[in-house]
Amino acid sequence: MSNTAKKIDGIYLQVKTALSKPENKRRLTLGTAIVIIVAVIFSFSPSKVVHSGNNEDYTVISAADIPLSAKKPPNLSSDKILEIKGAVLNAVIVKIERDEKNELWLFNLDNGEQENIGSGTSVASNFPIGIKGDLVFWLSRDKNTLFGFDIGRKIRFYKPIPAFDPAQGERAKVKLREIPWEVIVGADNFYFFSKDTGEVFSDGNSEVLDLFRQKFKLDEFLSKEELNNIGYVVEEENETSE
Incomplete structure (x- = not known):
């Protein structure tokens, strides 16, 4: 598993634990969504561009x-x-x-x-x-x-x-x-x-x-x-x- 994937898994476990508490469910819903979106964007941000056959890669x-x-x-x-x-x-x-x-x-x-x-x-x-x-x-x-x-x-x-x-x-x-x-x-x-x-x-x-x-x-x-x-x-x- 890549380091990025491990980070996303860690974020997911933290969110899951927090949401297990009833008092946090409503309060964390929007924040959780933002965290997950940021994590996903980060995971797909290329650190180096290489040719892979994709129309935009070079x-x-x-x-x-x-x-x-x-x-x-x-x-x-x-x-x-x-x-x-x-x-x-x-x-x-x-x-x-x-x-x-x-x-x-x-x-x-x-x-x-x-x-x-x-x-x-x-x-x-x-x-x-x-x-x-x-x-x-x-x-x-x-x-x-x-x-x-x-x-x-x-x-x-x-x-x-x-x-x-x-x-x-x-x-x-x-x-x-x-x-x-x-x-x-x-x-x-x-x-x-x-x-x-x-x-x-x-x-x-x-x-x-x-x-x-x-x-x-x-x-x-x-x-x-x-x-x-x-x-x-x-x-x-x-x-x-x-």
Whole structure:
């Protein structure tokens, strides 16, 4: 018997003994109900969230267990940049290809930190990063697992994606506890649904994206076409002749 179950049994015996006294029956009825309700709620409150196949359960990994600095920060001028997304808290998410593997890095423009938030995971190269609020989402290379990272709390979570067939117009819907949106995985993009907003696209932060471009001088080693390909909107200058 678990410790929680033992506690509930103890509460039950105490209540039963108290109610055996006639003078206490009426007085204890409401209080007893409250105690039992609290005990039952306590018994079902999970201390750790793990994936169990339930629609709302997923695996959570704390910051202490994520080797955020397991590798050297990327060299933006030599490593292949696949995608850049601006996020909240002056953070920029950069997907790079290095040593034939994809990595996902968080650049904090406030304190200069660079964290390998995709450490220990595989990262799909042909599926874009999703951002909603202070959460970053990506798919595994085989696109069977949804990963997420909470920028503010520095925790990572993941959950298998239900099987779906994009060729048939199907999309996978993933519900995560404590997140007010349903994460929708389409054929080539993330979408987010809540009753308040309906279905919306991924967030973005163009201001912090431009700051990142200036700080790391991306224009010195990336062409306008390359900047467009990784997430910037760069218009070709029209050449005019007098």
